[in-house]
Amino acid sequence: MSAPRQWYHSLELAPGVVTPGWFDTRPVVEKLPLPASLEGKRCLDIGTFDGFWAFELERRGAAEVIATDLLDPEEWDWPAGSPREVVRELAERKRGGEGFHAARDALGSRVQLVERSVYDLDPEELGEFDFAYLGSLLLHLRDPVRALERVRSVVRGRLLVVDVYDPLLSLVFRNRPVATLDGRGRPWWWQSNIACLVRMVEAAGFALVEPPGRVRMPRGRGQPMPRPRRAALRSRAGRRDLANAAFGDPHCVILAERR
Secondary structure (H helix, E strand, O other): OOOOOOEEEOOEEEOOEEOOEEEOOHHHHHHOOOOOOOEOOEEEEEOOOOOHHHHHHHHOOEOEEEEEEOOOHHHOOOOOOOOHHHHHHHHHHHHHHHHHHHHHHHHOOOOEEEEOOHHHOOHHHHOOEEEEEEEOOHHHOOOHHHHHHHHHHHEEEEEEEEEEOOHHHHHHOOOOOOEEEOOOOOOOOEEEOHHHHHHHHHHOOEEEOOOOEEEEEOEOOOOOOOOOOHHHHOOHHHHHHHHHHHHOEEEEEEEEEEO
């Protein structure tokens, strides 16, 4: 399997050999409430892309790791009227899971990739899991609560959700669930505050194990840094993009268990 032209994750495939990922999640690992040992556990990574988190679960001793993803961008939650060139661009980045397969081969991993939409998770087909990781996916879904309900159907233990949140909405509305709706030309739907993400998880049938946390996802070598322009500073979105480029994308961390 040849290496993909673009990588989403920064993966160390061999000593000193690191893929030029869009994000470098390696510094984030120790900041998350991942179990130190998953020995004997059956684990699930939902929306795996290049497989960073699936391989991390395996590294922690999981007996079996299933990684799911929807490889054909045509089947994603696209808003009506989305430009075809945007679909093609994301298809080029996904490349049918090439990154995952190349990394799996290089690492000698036993993680199994199953092509499956989060909406189609089914315990009759996949069984149940002791631990599941759901990262940076809810913002891309038209119906995140329905997706979380399907996750609950296959999780008998704990779920770790790490997803984008809006810092300003979280500051202004600390206890009120609030989100802004995008849905313009690309599968970016919801910018939620922390209270909203927590409520989504609870509404789907999970209970929080601990209070939610916050973490920044640093950019990798594959994501170009935007040039600071005065025009960008005049809009909230421009200021947000520059802050994210400098410090990493803000993510909320929610550890929950099935009720």
